[in-house]
Amino acid sequence: MSESHYQLFSCCVPVRGFARSAIYDLQRKDYWFIPNDLCDLLIKEKGLPISGINEKYKHLDIESYFNFLFENEICFPCRKEDLDRFPELDLQWNIPFEFETAIVDFNREPLVRLKRIVSELNKYAIPNIQIRFFEAVEEDQFKEVLIQFSDSNMKFLELIVLNRFSQEFIDSMLHEFPKIRLLILTNSTKRSRRDVEQATVFETTEHITSHCQCGLIQQAQFAVEMRTYCESRLHNSCLNAKVSIDVHGNIKNCPSMKESFGNICDTSIEQALQHVNFKSMWSIKKDDIEVCKDCEFRHMCSDCRAYLKKENNRCSQPEKCNYNPYIAKWKGEEGYVPIEHCGTYNNRGNYIPDLIKIKQINMDLWGG
Amino acid sequence: MLGEEADYSTDLVMEWLLYANGPNLIRVNTEDEITINKIKLEAASSQVSIAVLPKHENINLDELDFYFYRRGSLRKKNPYHPLGFPLADHNIRTFINWEWKVCSEYIIDCLSHKNSWGNYRKRVVNKLASLQLAAKIGFKIPNTLVTEDVECLKSFIRTKACIIKPLSDIIPIHHDDHFLHMGTKEMSAPPLQSFYPSLLQTRIAKWIEIRVFVSYDKLYAMAIFSQNNTKTELDYRNYDRSKMNRMVPFELPGKIKAMVHAFMQEANVDTGSIDFILSPEREYVFLEINPVGNIEMLSENCNYYIEKHIAEQILDQINS
Numbered sequence: 001m002s003e004s005h006y007q008l009f010s011c012c013v014p015v016r017g018f019a020r021s022a023i024y025d026l027q028r029k030d031y032w033f034i035p036n037d038l039c040d041l042l043i044k045e046k047g048l049p050i051s052g053i054n055e056k057y058k059h060l061d062i063e064s065y066f067n068f069l070f071e072n073e074i075c076f077p078c079r080k081e082d083l084d085r086f087p088e089l090d091l092q093w094n095i096p097f098e099f100e101t102a103i104v105d106f107n108r109e110p111l112v113r114l115k116r117i118v119s120e121l122n123k124y125a126i127p128n129i130q131i132r133f134f135e136a137v138e139e140d141q142f143k144e145v146l147i148q149f150s151d152s153n154m155k156f157l158e159l160i161v162l163n164r165f166s167q168e169f170i171d172s173m174l175h176e177f178p179k180i181r182l183l184i185l186t187n188s189t190k191r192s193r194r195d196v197e198q199a200t201v202f203e204t205t206e207h208i209t210s211h212c213q214c215g216l217i218q219q220a221q222f223a224v225e226m227r228t229y230c231e232s233r234l235h236n237s238c239l240n241a242k243v244s245i246d247v248h249g250n251i252k253n254c255p256s257m258k259e260s261f262g263n264i265c266d267t268s269i270e271q272a273l274q275h276v277n278f279k280s281m282w283s284i285k286k287d288d289i290e291v292c293k294d295c296e297f298r299h300m301c302s303d304c305r306a307y308l309k310k311e312n313n314r315c316s317q318p319e320k321c322n323y324n325p326y327i328a329k330w331k332g333e334e335g336y337v338p339i340e341h342c343g344t345y346n347n348r349g350n351y352i353p354d355l356i357k358i359k360q361i362n363m364d365l366w367g368g
Numbered sequence: 369m370l371g372e373e374a375d376y377s378t379d380l381v382m383e384w385l386l387y388a389n390g391p392n393l394i395r396v397n398t399e400d401e402i403t404i405n406k407i408k409l410e411a412a413s414s415q416v417s418i419a420v421l422p423k424h425e426n427i428n429l430d431e432l433d434f435y436f437y438r439r440g441s442l443r444k445k446n447p448y449h450p451l452g453f454p455l456a457d458h459n460i461r462t463f464i465n466w467e468w469k470v471c472s473e474y475i476i477d478c479l480s481h482k483n484s485w486g487n488y489r490k491r492v493v494n495k496l497a498s499l500q501l502a503a504k505i506g507f508k509i510p511n512t513l514v515t516e517d518v519e520c521l522k523s524f525i526r527t528k529a530c531i532i533k534p535l536s537d538i539i540p541i542h543h544d545d546h547f548l549h550m551g552t553k554e555m556s557a558p559p560l561q562s563f564y565p566s567l568l569q570t571r572i573a574k575w576i577e578i579r580v581f582v583s584y585d586k587l588y589a590m591a592i593f594s595q596n597n598t599k600t601e602l603d604y605r606n607y608d609r610s611k612m613n614r615m616v617p618f619e620l621p622g623k624i625k626a627m628v629h630a631f632m633q634e635a636n637v638d639t640g641s642i643d644f645i646l647s648p649e650r651e652y653v654f655l656e657i658n659p660v661g662n663i664e665m666l667s668e669n670c671n672y673y674i675e676k677h678i679a680e681q682i683l684d685q686i687n688s
């Protein structure tokens with residue numbers, strides 16, 4: 001009846017990468033890098049007693065591995081007969097909505113199609129709406145947009161707009177429209193953050209002038225979290241449950257995607273949704289994406305489908321990623337080489353890693 | 369649907385119902401002010417209609433098909449100064465509260481006769497009675513003593529390590545800057561002054577804690593690993609934010625599931641959360657039940673989607 005075995009806490013999930021792996025702590029929203037041999041052991045040797053693992057993996061320092069796992073409460077010592085009491089995480093992701101996010105982009109004249117857009121979106125309960133203004137708007141135009149959207153079904157509003165308003169005006173808007181949760185003021189003279197009532201206001205010196213600036217893959221945006229993880233395992237981590245209307249009124253998965261499913265002026269969102277291609281984008285999973293499928297970050301990352309390394313492959317890696325999972329290096333880090341140096345693309349846009357070369361680079365980088 | 373304003377699980381149940389193109393919903397919160405339009409009783413029939421302020425929603429009880437009770441009650445402020453007596457007069461206040469209680473409980477009872485989820489009349493279960501019932505069902509319970517006699521208390525704490533905890537529900541109490549922290553505390557020496565009747569229990573050795581949420585025939589269990597954390601060793605509600613206790617899905621043995629259902633049936637409650645200690649000897653020690661206990665913690669940590677299932681249970685009933 002001794003605690004001869006171990007059990008992973010089900011909120012701690014190992015994610016295997018090519019050069020190294022990670023354990024995601026979905027409860028405490030954190031992660032640890034682990035070597036691949038430990039990751040493989042955790043996945044393969046479920047139910048084996050620790051002594052048996054010691055026996056089988058003589059070449060590894062099992063003791064220090066388990067010290068690390070127990071210390072960080074990734075695993076717990078467990079009796080054999082208790083192992084089955086701890087089921088794995090039930091991988092499910094559900095929302096009580098048709099969509100979770102809508103992106104609406106505006107150029108110069110936001111009011112032209114405003115009523116039509118809002119009345120279409122209003123047919124659905126959409127928790128988050130993100131509005132991006134790519135050109136300067138007047139105060140009264142800005143306010144009119146807010147009035148229209150605030151009457152709709154949505155819960156939260158995020159705004160990206162060129163900073164030409166007084167702080168007084170901004171504060172009065174935040175007060176009047178409590179649904180605003182995030183306001184990003186671009187083209188500002190300085191960078192700042194302040195919390196006003198329920199909202200956070202960011203000033204950034206960046207100029208955001210078109211949807212082309214979307215799609216960056218940055219470590220700062222990684223999210224280790226239960227819902228994100230489940231969604232990423234089951235669906236596309238960017239486009240799932242998203243609907244967008246670009247500056248011309250085209251209904252798309254996201255404004256940066258090429259395919260339009262009709263214009264809001266003469267097409268309903270419902271019609272657009274019925275197109276087979278619309279929801280097919282929602283189900284492209286990170287585990288199927290070239291290169292990403294070898295990356296230990298894949299279920300905390302997001303998956304841009306608009307800007308791809310190889311246009312002809314719908315499962316190509318996001319173009320704006322600067323990480324090379326074959327050698328575990330970010331661009332800018334010492335020893336980084338792009339993935340193109342670690343393999344080749346075939347004519348269907350599939351990435352073929354050059355294992356011998358990768359092994360050589362990793363030897364030089366990390367030793368034998 | 370009757371709940372509290374900040375009641376996230378009720379929000380979620382509502383969203384799932386709306387998404388299913390389900391029924392028209394009326395949400396009443398305990399914070400709302402209720403007005404009685406009429407409660408009209410006649411030999412052949414009766415009519416009950418109330419209004420909810422400030423939403424100015426009129427609710428005709430006849431028109432309701434289903435009633436969802438999460439927590440809270442129907443409330444009314446006491447605006448009157450009847451008979452010119454000041455409202456500060458204790459008996460006047462008590463009297464008016466009683467008057468309102470008759471109305472509000474009658475309304476809630478009318479609702480309860482409909483198809484429903486949850487039960488206002490069973491929102492609290494007597495802690496002592498439930499311990500006794502749990503023991504009868506076959507659960508182990510901590511040795512329990514209620515006393516205000518110092519000698520009795522002394523002999524109880526002499527033999528074993530003890531804890532002291534409230535008999536009733538925990539409510540926040542502030543006085544000036546002082547915040548009274550209620551919960552489970554260790555009891556090693558008898559108090560110096562005389563004391564109010566207090567609940568003492570022997571301290572149970574713990575492997576882990578088990579929180580079970582029951583919604584009719586459905587049962588959800590979660591393991592809480594609180595023993596590694598001195599702050600939460602006695603009471604996992606002393607949350608330690610920096611190193612939150614591990615809370616993971618747990619599969620109860622079939623026998624224990626059956627006992628939980630038997631307990632619920634005997635206690636005549638349909639929903640609620642039950643706390644157990646799982647001892648190093650793997651005994652399930654019953655601690656308490658809270659019929660209006662927290663759902664979110666289980667739902668979120670274990671990815672259970674309990675609120676979705678509740679909505680499905682409601683829809684099944686409405687459509688059957």
Ligand code: SF4
Nearest residue numbers: 214215238254304305
């Ligand atoms: S698919 Fe790419 S461009 Fe489109 S919203 Fe997602 S990250 Fe942005």
Ligand code: SF4
Nearest residue numbers: 292295298301321323
């Ligand atoms: S390779 Fe880049 S885009 Fe793909 S999962 Fe890793 S970090 Fe994200």
